[in-house]
Amino acid sequence: MTIKDIGHAANVNSAMIYYHYKDKLALFNAAINSTINEAFRHFAEHCDNEKHDNAVSAINEWFNVHVTLHKRLRNVIKISLDCSGPEFAEARGSIKRFYNHENEILRKFIRDGIRTGIFRDVEPATTATMISAFLDGVLARSLILKDFDMLKTVEEFKRTLWQHLGYEAAHRKSARVARSDLANRKSA
Template sequence: MAEGSLQGRKQQTNEHFTRADELMWAALDLFAERGFASVTIKDIAHTIGVNTALIYYYFESKEDLFRATVENAVVRALDNYKTLREKHDDPVDLINDWFYNNLQLSDPIRKLVKIMLDYSSSRINFPSVDCLIKQFYDEECSILSDSIRRGIAAGTFKPADADRLALFVSTHLDGIMAAAMIRPEFDLGAAIADLRDLLWQHLGVSESADPRTAGVDHLRSPGTSI
């Protein structure tokens, strides 16, 4: 194949993914805002100013677009978790960065949580989506439980049930994200910092003992500490 033809093929591939990603991000916003049942292909096309035919060029149906949108969002989250694992060897640093990461990405995470709630109560079912959602929560809990176990083994943390504690944090983080969608004045940064502080208290780690545990204190608004 000629070099020019190969470059042209690569450019077409990149454009395909760029436009498909644009469509999926627009769909993510609308599915989160209105719910799957209320959103139409025409709504999505109108939002980004394209013809509905373009959406059908990339996706067979609204259901196919929904599946691809959720899969894309979850895969991005899983890639982010992988990056966090590779970035830190120290369990305290990893957990602190995990909390901070959830605040930094709170907008897409809130949308994903809302979509997953809507999906779980709907009549639609995609085995691939079910598998990825399970993988998302399994990996989230795994990051926390593995870090807690390593901290316990190193003598940094008090003995604890790592799996149960990780599930507690993961579950309550979903609650925080839901509260941020429901309550306009909700301080998301303070709530995440408070959840982190509760974890450190349970593990017997204080800020005075290890200043790294203060890693997300700047997320609080003044006067919001517990």
């Protein structure tokens, strides 16, 4: 694919692409950074612990953001798998920055849940990585299988996660996000 092809597909004069980007790799890196920064903005807007009643509410919103941004985030997954050569060092750095930031946010939620007594004592870094790896798998599967029910799978994983964290069933009902609300986010 050439810059001219990209310009045509984006309905932009290819000269403008050359003006802003040195080459296709620079455009590629900018696209990766744009997607990651959009995710960070959504995380900051929706997943700040201060905006939620408790860690469960914050983690629920974390899943909601991933459902909302699933099309963009699964492209990051797909691209991550293709970025093995030395020319992709900048993209790999951006992707690592995404995972580090994600893990930091999730660890904070989990530590908060432990501190407030709604979660049992677990290793926050390991549990955060488990959540992240699950979401990667969901996003990858949604690319592979068009009939994959992402919402049902996410809801089932949350039930498993709450059990792992020792979050009581009585509390779960009050914190549950309606499936229809998630469906509305997915279609957005």
